[in-house]
Amino acid sequence: DTAVSQTPKYLVTQMGNDKSIKCEQNLGHDTMYWYKQDSKKFLKIMFSYNNKELIINETVPNRFSPKSPDKAHLNLHINSLELGDSAVYFCASSPYSGGTEINTIYFGEGSWLTVV
């Protein structure tokens, strides 16, 4: 059983399109994240949600809109895609629930987004 699963794994789309990436975790974790990994492998946090509530919103263009229908799901919708959005997007979760320290983060397999 996949702990953190995201779909699609590969996505090729044209500039200006709107696309969504879905993520689900079956670990019972309270917190979910979206990370972006660029071509230089730099792994940067975009958003975090704790029990469906948005906690962290990094300096991300508002074309990116996360949605968490319940604590097991966190989807990412991207409007008006640009060439610079091409990257690998990782969904992740952790049992972290608002304490003073973060726990282990479990990453999904990644979604390779290519904007042409």
Add this chain to the structure above:
Amino acid sequence: QQPVQSPQAVILREGEDAVINCSSSKALYSVHWYRQKHGEAPVFLMILLKGGEQKGHDKISASFNEKKQQSSLYLTASQLSYSGTYFCGTFKGSGNTGKLIFGQGTTLQVKP
């Protein structure tokens, strides 16, 4: 602030040892280590929570010197399966607004 890793890349022969360093300009309260194989997701290796703490995982171990604001990952008698990119992460912020910030990664290639 992003932790800084060194070296950026390492090439080894099987059986050789390597050290990857992670340092921060600000106080470190914990260090997390992850490994990402090519085309895969980052996978957790270990967390060090206390200064002076050392941990091991097979032949991979790490130390944490909070006074020096750094951690080191030691790979002993490297195997082909150790190849990948290693990331250290440090916790920034507090409470539920805290976040794990990763270093830029160190790419390790183990050759036969």
